[in-house]
Amino acid sequence: MLRSPRLRFLMLGSVLAVLLITFGTVDQTHRFKTSFRELTKHLEAYNGSQVSLDQPWQAPVPEAAREPAQEQGQQDSGDEPQEAAALEESEQPSESSAESTAPPPSESLQEIPQNPLEGTNLDNPQKRNPDRAPLPPGYRGSMTHEYKPYEQVRVVKDKFGNPAKQNATMLTLVRNEELYDMLQSIQQLESRFNRDYQYDWVFLNDKPFTDEFIQHTSAMVSGTARYGIIPYEHWSYPEYIDPQKAKEIRESRQYANVAYGSSESYRHMCRFNSLFFYKHPIMDDYQYYWRVEPSIEYGCDILTDPFKYMVENNVNYGFTLTLTEFPKTIPTLWKTSLDYFLRPEVAEQLPSDEENLLSFISGDSGRTYNLCHFWSNFEIANLDFYRNPVYEGYVQHLDRAGGFFYERWGDAPVHTIAVAKMMRASEIHLFTEISYKHTVAGSCPLDDAFRRQARCTCDPGLDWSITSGSSCNLHYMEVAHQPHMADYEKYRNVVAERQEQEQQRKKEEVERRREAAKQRAEERRQRAEERRRRKQKEREERLRAAKTPAAN
Ligand SMILES: Nc1nc2c(ncn2[C@@H]2O[C@H](COP(=O)(O)OP(=O)(O)OP(=O)(O)O)[C@@H](O)[C@H]2O)c(=O)[nH]1
Ligand SMILES: [Mg+2]
Numbered sequence: 001m002l003r004s005p006r007l008r009f010l011m012l013g014s015v016l017a018v019l020l021i022t023f024g025t026v027d028q029t030h031r032f033k034t035s036f037r038e039l040t041k042h043l044e045a046y047n048g049s050q051v052s053l054d055q056p057w058q059a060p061v062p063e064a065a066r067e068p069a070q071e072q073g074q075q076d077s078g079d080e081p082q083e084a085a086a087l088e089e090s091e092q093p094s095e096s097s098a099e100s101t102a103p104p105p106s107e108s109l110q111e112i113p114q115n116p117l118e119g120t121n122l123d124n125p126q127k128r129n130p131d132r133a134p135l136p137p138g139y140r141g142s143m144t145h146e147y148k149p150y151e152q153v154r155v156v157k158d159k160f161g162n163p164a165k166q167n168a169t170m171l172t173l174v175r176n177e178e179l180y181d182m183l184q185s186i187q188q189l190e191s192r193f194n195r196d197y198q199y200d201w202v203f204l205n206d207k208p209f210t211d212e213f214i215q216h217t218s219a220m221v222s223g224t225a226r227y228g229i230i231p232y233e234h235w236s237y238p239e240y241i242d243p244q245k246a247k248e249i250r251e252s253r254q255y256a257n258v259a260y261g262s263s264e265s266y267r268h269m270c271r272f273n274s275l276f277f278y279k280h281p282i283m284d285d286y287q288y289y290w291r292v293e294p295s296i297e298y299g300c301d302i303l304t305d306p307f308k309y310m311v312e313n314n315v316n317y318g319f320t321l322t323l324t325e326f327p328k329t330i331p332t333l334w335k336t337s338l339d340y341f342l343r344p345e346v347a348e349q350l351p352s353d354e355e356n357l358l359s360f361i362s363g364d365s366g367r368t369y370n371l372c373h374f375w376s377n378f379e380i381a382n383l384d385f386y387r388n389p390v391y392e393g394y395v396q397h398l399d400r401a402g403g404f405f406y407e408r409w410g411d412a413p414v415h416t417i418a419v420a421k422m423m424r425a426s427e428i429h430l431f432t433e434i435s436y437k438h439t440v441a442g443s444c445p446l447d448d449a450f451r452r453q454a455r456c457t458c459d460p461g462l463d464w465s466i467t468s469g470s471s472c473n474l475h476y477m478e479v480a481h482q483p484h485m486a487d488y489e490k491y492r493n494v495v496a497e498r499q500e501q502e503q504q505r506k507k508e509e510v511e512r513r514r515e516a517a518k519q520r521a522e523e524r525r526q527r528a529e530e531r532r533r534r535k536q537k538e539r540e541e542r543l544r545a546a547k548t549p550a551a552n
Contacts, residue, residue, distance in 0.1 A: 150281055152209055152227040155218035166307035168288035169200040173269065173277065176210045181294030186220045189292060193302035198223035202282050206235040206268070226282050234276040235268050238399065246405040258328050261408055271404040273376065273411035275395045278386040286383060293377045299435030299444055299458030300451065306380050306431060316382040316427040317419045319374040320436040320443045321464055322472035327371060329408040332401070334369035337417050340397040349390050350421055357420040357428055359479040360472070372472035373416035378436050391418055425480055430473065432485050441468065446485040460491045467495055
């Protein structure tokens with residue numbers, strides 16, 4: 001036996017460490033084995049060429065590896081499925097060998113000596129992009145056979161999804177620092193909807209995702225998780241914008257009290273969501289997206305697939321919440337938009353103002369903008385709409401006008417104006433059965449039977465459309481002739497009653513304060529009176545004492 005306590009301690013420590021590593025590895029390996037396989041193949045497929053998104057995409061061929069890469073290219077063009085199958089056979093470790101040989105994912109991710117995608121500047125020849133990689137075995141989703149540039153990592157789950165699902169993905173633009181708020185959002189949407197569908201989930205970032213972010217988020221989504229980096233051109237100043245002027249405007253008093261008014265990154269974000277998200281190479285694989293942000297809540301089960309609804313009903317833009325925009329952020333957006341949409345060559349491609357939803361955004365046939373917009377942090381839409389030259393022309397026109405940087409144009413009013421002008425009213429849909437909440441606003445279905453069926457936890461009496469003066473949902477329903485839900489009247493009355501009670505409470509509070517103030521004033525008056533009397537008495541006593549002759 002080990003006599004020395006130090007030796008015993010060391011021995012015990014080693015046994016514990018071995019046990020921990022073994023169990024940790026088995027568990028993690030199971031969860032991340034596909035991730036590790038993908039990552040390994042992915043890294044093998046890196047090459048060092050530059051790729052411009054403005055040109056038709058071609059597999060880039062680096063100088064050093066030109067010959068073997070060309071040979072591979074010839075084989076590829078010959079028979080891609082066979083090649084994929086061959087790669088599967090030759091490269092794919094068997095289940096058991098993958099389990100026994102793959103290191104835990106944290107190690108695998110850390111194995112990257114230097115992130116080849118660090119930064120996104122295409123001008124930097126050191127930057128590398130993944131080129132080609134085989135599809136994971138058995139994948140039945142919508143992914144192409146090519147890893148496009150700017151896909152950092154792809155994590156494919158063992159279960160490859162519901163074959164009946166639409167060609168669609170969840171889409172999230174997010175920062176690494178928002179990991180935990182993002183996990184909350186994923187948990188919400190997965191448990192309320194996606195675990196039954198396993199739609200892919202695309203994460204985009206202007207910086208490379210951290211290993212931690214990738215591991216935690218991919219563990220929580222039920223479908224394939226794809227991590228994309230935004231090309232530098234999509235998150236920087238175009239040559240027709242003066243960054244110094246933009247800085248001066250951001251820092252001016254004009255934007256001091258405006259939400260995100262002095263933020264530079266917020267402006268890049270809004271421009272990206274207006275001009276570029278649909279151009280990200282990963283998005284080429286999809287036709288519909290559902291935008292998801294960190295810190296959101298879904299208050300009811302989503303009982304039917306919204307993507308399917310959209311496909312079957314020719315809906316191209318779906319939303320849940322609407323708001324009015326802060327006028328200070330868009331002083332010239334409407335005028336600039338009209339300059340474009342009133343061009344004869346553009347106007348002739350649009351539906352008439354009787355067919356579109358102009359009446360949702362303007363109360364005077366388009367002379368002015370009423371500030372109503374679809375709150376775009378939730379939106380489900382058809383990417384073909386954005387890929388349309390009319391939309392592209394619109395956002396290019398806006399971009400050259402400079403308002404993304406010289407004002408603070410949000411992607412929500414930009415999407416809204418484009419949708420309202422370019423789509424027929426029937427292509428737009430308000431999802432009243434989806435309960436969605438983000439920061440200040442939330443929706444809740446105004447239908448008791450539905451809420452029971454969908455296991456809702458939201459309070460219909462707090463539904464934004466009937467509680468907030470900033471909501472445009474009721475206006476939308478009126479102009480789009482959308483019927484209200486079954487218990488709309490009931491909750492309108494509940495809200496009206498609550499508001500009346502609240503007003504009454506406020507009135508009583510004001511009254512109570514007024515009474516209290518009166519009371520305090522009366523007490524002050526009485527105290528002053530007492531002081532005055534006391535002083536008077538003292539004065540009289542002093543006078544009396546002065547008049548009385550001294551005793552001796
Ligand atoms: N990668 C990246 N994502 C960003 C950046 N800024 C914002 N985002 C993301 O873009 C989305 C919108 O940003 P928010 O800050 O929520 O803006 P918002 O929704 O207008 O404002 P809130 O009402 O406060 O939520 C979120 O998903 C953010 O995670 C950024 O600089 N980099
Ligand atoms: Mg947000």
